[in-house]
Amino acid sequence: MTTSSYPILIIIVPLMTSFLIPLVGWWRKRFCYPLMIAALSISTFSSVAILNEVIEQGTLHYYLGNWDPPWGIEYVFDHLNAFVAVIVSVISLLIGISSKSMVEKEFSQKATYFYCLFLLQVTGLLGIVVTGDAFNLYVFLEIASLAGYTLIAIGEDGAPFASFNYMLYGTVGACFYLLGVGYLYIVTGSLNMADLARLLPGLYHSKVVLMAFAFFIVGVAIKMALFPVHVWLPDAYTYAPSAVSSLVAPLTTKVGAYVAIRIMYTIFTPSFTRDLVPAATILSWISASAILFGCILALAQTDLKRMLAYVLVAEMGYIALGIGLANKNGLMGAILHIQNDALMMASLFLVVGVLASKTGFRNIYQFKNIHKKMPITMAIFVVSALSIIGIPPTCGFFSKWYLLLGAIDGHQWFFVAVLLASSLFNAILFFRVIEIVYFSPSEECEHGAGPVGKSLDEAPLSVLIPMILLALGILLLGVLSGKIISTIIQFAIPKGL
Amino acid sequence: MKIKERGLPLEWIVSKYNYWIYILLMMIGFYAMIGKKNLVKKVIGMNIFQTSIILYFISIGSKKGATIPVVEHGHGGTIQAIQYINPIPHVLMLTAIVVMVSTFGVAMALIIMIYRKYHTIEEDEILKLR
Amino acid sequence: MHLINPEVLQVIAPFEDVIIRTVCRLLIPFIQLYGLYVIAHGAESPGGGFQGGVILGASFILLSLAYDVDEVRKRVSEKKNLIFCSVGLLIYSGIGAVCLALGGNYLNYSRLHHLLPVDPVYARALGIFGIEVGVGITVMAVMVSIFFDLASNHEDQGERTSLGMDR
Numbered sequence: 001m002t003t004s005s006y007p008i009l010i011i012i013v014p015l016m017t018s019f020l021i022p023l024v025g026w027w028r029k030r031f032c033y034p035l036m037i038a039a040l041s042i043s044t045f046s047s048v049a050i051l052n053e054v055i056e057q058g059t060l061h062y063y064l065g066n067w068d069p070p071w072g073i074e075y076v077f078d079h080l081n082a083f084v085a086v087i088v089s090v091i092s093l094l095i096g097i098s099s100k101s102m103v104e105k106e107f108s109q110k111a112t113y114f115y116c117l118f119l120l121q122v123t124g125l126l127g128i129v130v131t132g133d134a135f136n137l138y139v140f141l142e143i144a145s146l147a148g149y150t151l152i153a154i155g156e157d158g159a160p161f162a163s164f165n166y167m168l169y170g171t172v173g174a175c176f177y178l179l180g181v182g183y184l185y186i187v188t189g190s191l192n193m194a195d196l197a198r199l200l201p202g203l204y205h206s207k208v209v210l211m212a213f214a215f216f217i218v219g220v221a222i223k224m225a226l227f228p229v230h231v232w233l234p235d236a237y238t239y240a241p242s243a244v245s246s247l248v249a250p251l252t253t254k255v256g257a258y259v260a261i262r263i264m265y266t267i268f269t270p271s272f273t274r275d276l277v278p279a280a281t282i283l284s285w286i287s288a289s290a291i292l293f294g295c296i297l298a299l300a301q302t303d304l305k306r307m308l309a310y311v312l313v314a315e316m317g318y319i320a321l322g323i324g325l326a327n328k329n330g331l332m333g334a335i336l337h338i339q340n341d342a343l344m345m346a347s348l349f350l351v352v353g354v355l356a357s358k359t360g361f362r363n364i365y366q367f368k369n370i371h372k373k374m375p376i377t378m379a380i381f382v383v384s385a386l387s388i389i390g391i392p393p394t395c396g397f398f399s400k401w402y403l404l405l406g407a408i409d410g411h412q413w414f415f416v417a418v419l420l421a422s423s424l425f426n427a428i429l430f431f432r433v434i435e436i437v438y439f440s441p442s443e444e445c446e447h448g449a450g451p452v453g454k455s456l457d458e459a460p461l462s463v464l465i466p467m468i469l470l471a472l473g474i475l476l477l478g479v480l481s482g483k484i485i486s487t488i489i490q491f492a493i494p495k496g497l
Numbered sequence: 498m499k500i501k502e503r504g505l506p507l508e509w510i511v512s513k514y515n516y517w518i519y520i521l522l523m524m525i526g527f528y529a530m531i532g533k534k535n536l537v538k539k540v541i542g543m544n545i546f547q548t549s550i551i552l553y554f555i556s557i558g559s560k561k562g563a564t565i566p567v568v569e570h571g572h573g574g575t576i577q578a579i580q581y582i583n584p585i586p587h588v589l590m591l592t593a594i595v596v597m598v599s600t601f602g603v604a605m606a607l608i609i610m611i612y613r614k615y616h617t618i619e620e621d622e623i624l625k626l627r
Numbered sequence: 628m629h630l631i632n633p634e635v636l637q638v639i640a641p642f643e644d645v646i647i648r649t650v651c652r653l654l655i656p657f658i659q660l661y662g663l664y665v666i667a668h669g670a671e672s673p674g675g676g677f678q679g680g681v682i683l684g685a686s687f688i689l690l691s692l693a694y695d696v697d698e699v700r701k702r703v704s705e706k707k708n709l710i711f712c713s714v715g716l717l718i719y720s721g722i723g724a725v726c727l728a729l730g731g732n733y734l735n736y737s738r739l740h741h742l743l744p745v746d747p748v749y750a751r752a753l754g755i756f757g758i759e760v761g762v763g764i765t766v767m768a769v770m771v772s773i774f775f776d777l778a779s780n781h782e783d784q785g786e787r788t789s790l791g792m793d794r
Contacts, residue, residue, distance in 0.1 A: 008733045012724065019716040022709050066735040135589055142596045149603055153610065158627055160610040167607070168530055171543055171600055175550055178593065182554050185585075567672060595677055595766075602773040609777065 004053070007062035007075050010046040010085065011127055014039045018119035025112030033100055036115045040093040043126065047089040051082040055487060061132075069132070070192040076132030080335065080492035084258050085129045087339050091250055091346050092122045094466035098350060099243040101460045105357055106241050107154055114154070114243070121147035121247065128255050134181045134267070135191045137259065138174065141223070144255075145170045148248050152240040162235035169232040173222030176215045183212035184267075196267050204272050213272075216263045217279065224256035225316050227290035234309040242353025245305070249312055250345040254338045257319045261334070264323065265494040274326040284324030288418045290317030295425035304362045305352050307429065308345070311388065314422060315341045321415060322403050328497050330406025335489050336481065337399035340387065343477070344396060347384045347470035351377055354459040354467075364433055368440040374458050378437055380471040385430035387474050390423050395478035402485075515556035522549035536611065536618045540604045547597045551590045558583035651693035658686040666763040670752065676759035680766025687771045696779050708772045715765030719758045726754070 017039035025032050054060055060077040063069065077085075096118065103111050124144025131137050149170070153163035185191060187208050188199040203209050218229075225233045233253075237245050264273045264280070274280045294314025301307040319341070322334025354377055356362050359370070371378040387396035400419060407415040458464065477484065510517065522545060529542025559582050566584040568576060608618060615623050659682075666679030691699040723734040731738035736754025737747035745753065 005727065008727065012720065012727075012733065016717065016720045016724065019713050019720065023713045026706060026709070063732055064734055066732045066737070135592075139592055139596075142600075146596075146599055146603055149607070153607055157614070160607050160614070161623055161627070164536065164604070164607045164611065167600065167604060168539060168543060171547070172527075172530070174596075175547055178550060179553075182550070182557070182586075186557055191585075565673065570671075591675070591677060599769075602769070605773070605777055 001063055002053070002060045004049075006046040006049045006053075007060060007077060007130070008064075010043050010050065010089065011075075011123060011130060013042045013046075014119045014123045014126070018116045018123065021116045021119065022112060025115075029112060032112050032115045036096055036119055037093075039119060040089070040096045040122065043122070044086075044089040044093045047082070047085045047126075050077050051086050051488075053077075054079060054082040070190045070195040073131070073133045073136050074192065075130050076194070077130070078492065079488050080258070080261065081129060083335070083488050083492060084255070084338060085126060087342050088122070088125050088129060088251055088255065091342050092125070092247060094469060095243070095247045095250075095346060095350070096122075098246070098463040098466040100462050102241065102243040102353055102357060102463070106243075110154065114151070117147045117151050118247065120144075121151060125251055125255050129258060132193050133191055134184070134193055134196065138178050138181060141174055141177065141259075144252065145174060145223075148252060151244040151248070152236050154244065155239045155241040157239070158235065159239040159241075162232075162239045166232040166236040169222055169229070173219045173229075176219030176222070178219075180212045180215035180219065183208050183215065187212075193262065193267055197269065200267070201269065201271075204276055210277065213263075213268060213277065213279065217260070217283075220256055220260045220263060223253075224260060224320070225253050225313055226320055227286055227293055227313070227317065230290070230313045230316075233313060234306055237309040237312070238303065238306045242349070242356060246346055246349040246353055249309075249349050250342040253312065253316050254319070254342050257316065257323070257334070257338060260320070260323055261331070265331075265497070270326060270494065270496040280324045280326040282324075284321055284412070284415065287317045287320035287324055288415055290314065290320065291418055291422045293317075295422050295429070298429055299425065302364050304355070304364050304367075304433070305349075307364075308348050308352060311348075311426070311429070312345060314426075315345070315388075318400070318403060318419075318422075321419075322406060325403075325406045325410050325412070325415070326497065327406055327409050328493055329402050329409050331493050331497060332485060332489050333399050333402030333404075333406055335492055336395075336402060336485065339477065339484075340395040340399045340474075343470055343474050344384050344387050347380055347467055347474065348388075350463060350467050350470070351381045351384070354463055358457075358459070364436055367433075367437050369437070369442060371437050376464060377459050377467070380467050381437075382434060383471045383474055385434065387478070389426045389430060393478045394474050395481060396474075398478055398481035515553070519549045519553035519556070522552065534620045536608050536620060539620075540601065540608070543604070544597065544601060547593070547600070551593055551597070554586040554590050554593070558586035647693050651689055655686050655690055658689070659683055662686065662763075662767075666759055667756070669759050670755070676762030677766050679759075680763035681770055683763065683767040684770025684774075687767070688774045691774070691778070696775070700775050700779050703771060703775075705772070705775075708768045708775075711768035712765050712772070715761045715763070715768065718761030718764070722754060722757045722761070 017035055021032050021035060024035060050060065054077050058078075061069075062075040062077075064073045064075070066072075099114075099118065103114055107114065121144055124140050124142075124147060127140030128137055128144060131140060149163050149167045152166060153160045181191065184196060184200075187203055187206060188196055190196055190199060200209060222229045237249050240248070264283075272279075291314050294310050294312075294317055298307045298310035298314065301310060315337070319334045319337050322330045322332075322337060325331070352362065354374070355367065355370070358374070359366070383394065387394035390397045390400040392398075400423065404416060404419055407413075407419065459467070526542045526545030526547075526549060529545065530539050531542075533539055533542065560579065563580055563582045566581040566587070568581075611623065612618050615626050617623060617626075662679045662682035662685075664679075665674040665682055666676055669675035669679075687699070687703060722736075722739075725742070726735045726738045727733045729738040729741050734754075736751040739750040739754050740747045743750060743753060
């Protein structure tokens with residue numbers, strides 16, 4: 001067991017700060033934002049330190065309450081865990097920094113509660129990634145989900161109803177996960193993930209284990225917004241306020257994908273998922289339809305935020321395809337795409353948030369020639385769009401490359417065709433927006449002055465700097481993809497693949 | 498229906514009655530979540546859905562002739578696990594009940610926000626007004 | 628289906644009944660005492676933090692059913708509810724953090740024997756009691772807050788501005 005305290009600091013600091021913020025907010029409202037940034041910074045620092053230790057020493061274990069597993073709850077950090085934890089904490093720090101101006105503009109009298117719920121959401125997401133106990137994951141999953149429902153409901157006109165629908169879907173998903181945990185507890189008597197992985201192989205012939213697997217997969221698919229059960233996602237992410245959608249869109253679904261990897265390859269070994277039950281095959285076909293469906297529906301949208309929500313459905317299809325291919329290259333592509341998609345979605349949703357708050361609308365056709373007033377913002381949009389299409393040296397190219405290699409390794413030529421076709425669809429999608437913005441005739445300018453006669457200018461600095469950092473990250477991490485794969489992701493692949 | 502003549506062993510139904518009950522409750526709750534138009538009825542369906550899972554967990558921890566898992570004062574000697582029902586599902590379900598109550602609270606707050614805006618809580622009327 | 632407007636109901640039939648008020652006034656202290664008993668006896672009998680907290684919250688809800696909701700809401704304001712909520716949760720995580728600071732893992736109550744004059748095994752029992760108290764306070768505040776949000780007319784909250792984006 002590790003003796004350093006970083007494994008627990010990554011959870012405790014945002015959690016206790018979110019309890020402190022309402023008290024501090026009643027006393028002095030100005031201190032809430034610095035307190036939140038401080039908590040997120042400590043959490044980011046801890047996660048980077050943990051990643052460092054894991055690269056040097058291997059898997060870390062931390063026992064809560066000093067009770068040995070399987071009697072107690074433990075936090076396990078292996079390469080996959082630590083990597084996703086770093087992604088979640090860095091992105092939530094950047095979004096947290098940028099949230100201030102949007103909060104002040106849209107709902108300043110509820111700012112205290114917003115910061116408190118923001119930190120609760122981040123705690124929940126980090127807890128899902130960090131824990132090594134199956135029931136503890138359910139607890140953190142519900143913390144993150146409840147904070148998410150509340151945050152989304154603060155938004156504009158259709159937001160409470162969209163959040164209500166999201167809540168119905170999300171509760172069903174979490175309850176199915178709980179049922180899966182219960183079925184596994186009946187046959188094995190244990191709740192610890194490593195212990196389950198040890199005890200289950202002798203029980204693979206039993207129907208109870210098969211039902212547990214089915215419940216797990218359906219529950220996680222709802223949380224991950226996989227194709228047939230993604231219906232809650234477009235409405236929820238479109239009507240949410242900009243500060244919220246830029247937090248939940250990159251992170252919530254990716255953490256769901258991480259849970260899927262854990263269930264399919266750590267708790268149930270690849271010999272079950274790939275050989276005994278055709279689960280990986282079914283998942284790969286569903287994800288191929290998710291990719292196509294997401295891209296085609298995104299083409300039909302004129303609202304920029306709604307288009308990005310459907311692109312997110314397609315991106316989750318990529319990650320699920322990588323998981324379903326069940327070979328080394330595919331899974332490496334999926335894990336790399338978790339990182340890349342988090343960066344791309346964060347920067348895209350921040351751009352849309354800035355555009356919406358400055359101009360007051362989100363229709364694509366009203367953004368003509370806006371690059372003259374907001375050059376840096378649109379440049380960041382172009383970089384992120386190129387990454388989604390998959391053009392080197394942005395990071396999106398490398399994860400798609402590994403997914404293609406994985407599909408070729410598995411001799412699945414249909415999936416190769418789907419991946420290439422979806423790149424074409426994404427190109428059509430984003431070049432349409434880029435053409436409207438950059439290449440319209442220069443006298444057409446429908447946006448004019450912003451609300452209340454303010455002149456339209458560049459985004460405020462607190463939003464601009466995180467956006468620039470995200471865009472630089474997209475470019476840099478693309479170039480460094482080889483190093484990331486060789487030091488981290490290569491060891492994150494579970495045994496047996 | 499003559500069960501014996503069809504060859505269905507009766508013990509499937511009688512000995513596993515707790516599973517049948519929980520699935521029945523879960524499907525009732527699920528139908529209410531999908532089929533009813535009133536938002537409050539949907540929330541009640543969600544509640545029944547979650548309650549059925551709690552009932553299921555509790556039922557798998559019980560043992561024949563056993564008592565509640567509280568050790569009395571002044572108990573000397575060893576404790577035989579066969580005399581006490583399994584406390585772990587109860588502990589897990591305490592957490593699940595708390596989650597259920599919180600979800601219910603959030604759902605009610607959302608319904609109030611929706612009512613203030615649309616002055617109705619029927620789903621089809623809200624979709625027309627949106 | 629439209630819900631009945633609560634303001635109209637208030638004007639037509641203000642709720643006053645001597646029997647209910649007297650009985651509630653006699654019973655509520657005992658209910659609260661029982662709630663504290665349930666919190667403290669979590670280890671000896673069915674009970675614990677959440678259950679006792681719900682009973683304590685139910686006593687306040689009974690009070691607001693017997694008397695006017697807005698009257699009770701003036702005395703147990705939203706600010707006090709929020710402070711109780713946060714304080715209870717800070718007690719829980721604070722005890723865990725104290726154990727962390729004293730050298731053990733998080734929530735390792737045996738480390739509390741450095742602070743309290745008991746042996747490490749008994750310190751675990753006292754640690755659990757401490758966090759149950761924290762949970763009870765928070766659950767009481769949340770139950771009362773949920774009920775007040777649903778039942779009151781929000782007359783004291785002034786003009787409600789729209790929380791959406793200006794489009």
